[in-house]
Amino acid sequence: MSPRLLFPDAPTAADALTFAQRAVRLGDGAVRLRAAGGTLALTSAPLAPENLLDATPTVLGMRLVRVDPELECDLVVEASSLAATDDPCELLLPESAVSAPWAGISAPRSGWEPAGELSAATLAARAQWGIAAVAEAVPTSAGEEIVRAVRADVWGRPDDELDGLPLGVAFAAFALGFIGGEEVAAVRRLGPWTRLSLTRGHVLTRGTVRSGLTGVRATGPSA
Numbered sequence: 001m002s003p004r005l006l007f008p009d010a011p012t013a014a015d016a017l018t019f020a021q022r023a024v025r026l027g028d029g030a031v032r033l034r035a036a037g038g039t040l041a042l043t044s045a046p047l048a049p050e051n052l053l054d055a056t057p058t059v060l061g062m063r064l065v066r067v068d069p070e071l072e073c074d075l076v077v078e079a080s081s082l083a084a085t086d087d088p089c090e091l092l093l094p095e096s097a098v099s100a101p102w103a104g105i106s107a108p109r110s111g112w113e114p115a116g117e118l119s120a121a122t123l124a125a126r127a128q129w130g131i132a133a134v135a136e137a138v139p140t141s142a143g144e145e146i147v148r149a150v151r152a153d154v155w156g157r158p159d160d161e162l163d164g165l166p167l168g169v170a171f172a173a174f175a176l177g178f179i180g181g182e183e184v185a186a187v188r189r190l191g192p193w194t195r196l197s198l199t200r201g202h203v204l205t206r207g208t209v210r211s212g213l214t215g216v217r218a219t220g221p222s223a
Contacts, residue, residue, distance in 0.1 A: 003093040005033075005040070006068040010088035016042060017091055019063045019201075022176050023079040026061075030100040031079040038069035044079065046172040047155055048102040056152040058102060059168040061176040063201040076103045107204045112188035112195060115163075120173075120183040120198065122161055127174035130154050130167045163187070165205060169196055172203045 007013040023031045023044035032043040047059040081094035137150045155168035162170060165187075173179050178201040185196045185203075192207040 002095065004085065005082075005091040005093060006071070007089050007091070008066050008068075012065050012067075013084075013089050013091055015063070016040065016065050017082060017084060019044075019176070020079040020082040023061070026172075026175055027102075028100055029079050030076050030098055030103070031082070032074075032076045032100070032103045034074045035067050035071045038066060040065050040067035040071070043103075044176070045100065045102040046175055047151075047168045049152075050101075050148070054148070054152060055156055056148065057156045057166040057168050058105065058206045059155070059166065059172045060102065060107070060204045061172045061178070061201060062204065063176075076100045105206060107193050107195065107206070108190050112190045114186070115189040115194070116187045118162060118185045118187055118196065120179045120181065120185060123170045123173045123185065123196075124179050126159060126161055126167060126170040127179075130171055165194060165196075169194075169203050169205050173198065173201075176201060176203075178203065 005013075005016070007016065019042050020031050023029065023042075023046075026044060026046040027048055028045065030044065032041075034041045034043070041062055041064055043060055043062045045058070045060050047056050049056045049058065075097040076099065077094050077097055083092040084090075085092050133154050134151055137154065138147055142150075155166060155171055157167050158164045159167045159170070173185070173196065178198045180200060183198055185198045188195045188197070194205050194207070196203040
């Protein structure tokens with residue numbers, strides 16, 4: 001029998017499937033499934049760099065739903081491989097997992113500090129502005145490399161209306177369907193991470209982490 005995810009009710013299973021279906025169209029189309037204590041965290045990466053030279057910001061979308069309390073897992077699958085079954089409280093899992101570089105970067109689970117608020121209306125407006133900016137900047141018949149460069153430039157820009165966060169956080173919230181009504185998103189920070197929390201889900205972004213060699217210092221006798 002194929003592996004399955006068991007949910008407490010049909011609406012919760014449908015909720016998880018909706019998130020996966022939206023994730024199919026974004027980023028690499030993968031979704032991370034991390035379950036423990038009766039909660040399943042579904043995470044996708046609408047934006048993530050492909051290599052060290054890629055300027056695309058890391059922006060993750062996360063949806064938390066209730067699941068079988070006995071389930072414990074942490075795997076990445078193709079979002080398109082999650083499927084409904086004859087039982088409305090189940091989702092069918094694929095036989096094998098996939099790899100995704102962004103899935104190896106886990107955001108903190110606790111210790112977040114309040115860092116302000118952003119209105120859902122502002123997030124929606126900035127997302128729509130960015131989508132138009134990408135469409136306008138991409139040349140006709142542009143190759144994938146050019147498209148990625150344009151997207152990295154637009155979505156990676158610190159945005160004044162988003163308190164300096166990359167514009168991509170608005171895109172992720174909008175594209176994953178997290179924006180609804182006149183809600184206000186709580187902004188929290190911890191180290192290089194920032195999290196925007198809305199009723200329908202969370203958006204997380206990771207800033208630059210400085211590591212490696214320290215700056216070069218002058219040596220020899222002082223003047």
